[in-house]
Amino acid sequence: MKAIFENVRILSLAEQYPGPYATLLLADLGADVILVERPNGGDPARAYPPFFRALARNKRSICLDLKSIEGRERLLALAAESDVVLEGFRPGTMDRLGVGYDAMKGVNERLIYVSISGFGQSGPLRGRTAHDLSYLAFAGHLFDRARGERAEFPYISYGDLCSAMFAAFSIASALFGRERSGRGTNIDVSMTDGLISWMSTYLSPAMEGMAPFEILGEPGYGIFDVKGGRRITLSIAHEDHFWRALCQLLDLADAAELRQAERLRHRDALRARIATALSSQTLDHWQPLLDTHAIPWSPVNDLGNVLDDPHVRSRELFRTVPRADGTSEAHVIQPVRFSGWSSGIHRPAPALGEHTDDVLRTIRDRKAPDPY
Numbered sequence: 001m002k003a004i005f006e007n008v009r010i011l012s013l014a015e016q017y018p019g020p021y022a023t024l025l026l027a028d029l030g031a032d033v034i035l036v037e038r039p040n041g042g043d044p045a046r047a048y049p050p051f052f053r054a055l056a057r058n059k060r061s062i063c064l065d066l067k068s069i070e071g072r073e074r075l076l077a078l079a080a081e082s083d084v085v086l087e088g089f090r091p092g093t094m095d096r097l098g099v100g101y102d103a104m105k106g107v108n109e110r111l112i113y114v115s116i117s118g119f120g121q122s123g124p125l126r127g128r129t130a131h132d133l134s135y136l137a138f139a140g141h142l143f144d145r146a147r148g149e150r151a152e153f154p155y156i157s158y159g160d161l162c163s164a165m166f167a168a169f170s171i172a173s174a175l176f177g178r179e180r181s182g183r184g185t186n187i188d189v190s191m192t193d194g195l196i197s198w199m200s201t202y203l204s205p206a207m208e209g210m211a212p213f214e215i216l217g218e219p220g221y222g223i224f225d226v227k228g229g230r231r232i233t234l235s236i237a238h239e240d241h242f243w244r245a246l247c248q249l250l251d252l253a254d255a256a257e258l259r260q261a262e263r264l265r266h267r268d269a270l271r272a273r274i275a276t277a278l279s280s281q282t283l284d285h286w287q288p289l290l291d292t293h294a295i296p297w298s299p300v301n302d303l304g305n306v307l308d309d310p311h312v313r314s315r316e317l318f319r320t321v322p323r324a325d326g327t328s329e330a331h332v333i334q335p336v337r338f339s340g341w342s343s344g345i346h347r348p349a350p351a352l353g354e355h356t357d358d359v360l361r362t363i364r365d366r367k368a369p370d371p372y
Contacts, residue, residue, distance in 0.1 A: 008175065010026060010171075011036055011079060017164070021164035022164040022171070025334065026168055028058055034355070037353065059350060063352065086171070091126045112174040114171060116191070136159055139159075139196045141195060167187075218264070219267045219268075219270035219274060228283065230282070230299060237296075245294060246295050319344075322348070329348055
């Protein structure tokens with residue numbers, strides 16, 4: 001089977017997490033992703049090999065010094081024969097180097113040029129530096145709206161992954177649009193814009209002076225201890241029928257008919273009763289009962305639990321990829337399956353500059369078109 005993005009070439013100058021995760025999704029679906037890395041050290045994420053490898057499979061690596069005339073000319077020559085350029089530098093950096101959107105459009109009118117940045121290519125904060133936690137804070141994600149206080153510290157880099165998903169979505173959309181119009185485009189992906197978009201169900205009511213729909217105050221929505229040291233989640237968001245089933249299981253018959261408004265008013269007392277009941281038995285006791293009563297729940301898994309879980313194993317999400325030196329590296333595969341289209345892992349993460357000669361051989365004897 002062919003891959004969806006077969007024969008699509010992406011030049012990726014984006015480092016660390018957002019751009020690499022976006023291009024990982026596309027590389028697994030057949031795109032030829034070429035990492036354009038700085039000669040001395042490459043992507044800073046290479047300092048953490050397992051992290052880098054997790055995002056760099058199915059990609060090739062070349063080294064170009066974009067501070068040199070030769071490096072810029074080679075990048076423009078590659079852009080002339082590519083479909084997408086993705087960069088993640090601070091706004092204005094690529095223009096200062098002479099390889100921004102206008103320069104690249106000058107050599108390839110069909111080029112899709114994507115910039116990922118923290119606060120976007122315009123606005124008063126376009127030049128501010130930050131990392132994931134600060135973007136989450138700016139977008140309102142670190143405020144517990146149910147209690148009016150600080151939320152728990154996030155474990156996952158949601159801002160990075162949010163912008164990566166929007167970048168991958170925008171690239172796929174732009175490729176589809178180019179099939180209709182024949183034109184390329186310039187795409188501005190802001191990490192904070194994406195996170196604010198994810199807050200739509202809170203911000204839209206706020207703009208109208210209304211209270212948002214809120215599930216965090218539900219007594220049956222949270223994390224609870226069970227006997228033996230494990231923890232589980234209950235995720236009864238607002239549904240009365242799930243609440244009644246939980247009350248039936250935990251012998252809370254007097255609370256079974258409470259509607260959501262009443263549950264919210266008595267949240268703390270109800271949550272305490274749930275916690276007491278659940279802590280009396282082990283995970284092995286509760287698991288079949290929660291499933292039988294069709295109550296939304298899950299164990300709180302550590303990484304080992306995830307790797308060993310029978311359901312996860314049945315989904316065949318993990319692969320081991322051989323390297324040329326006889327060793328191997330482990331990967332989590334592309335999570336989306338397409339009937340009739342191939343996806344998967346066909347190349348381990350590249351060494352720094354491993355494919356420089358192969359990639360540049362196609363342009364070595366050509367002069368890059370003059371963008372000016």
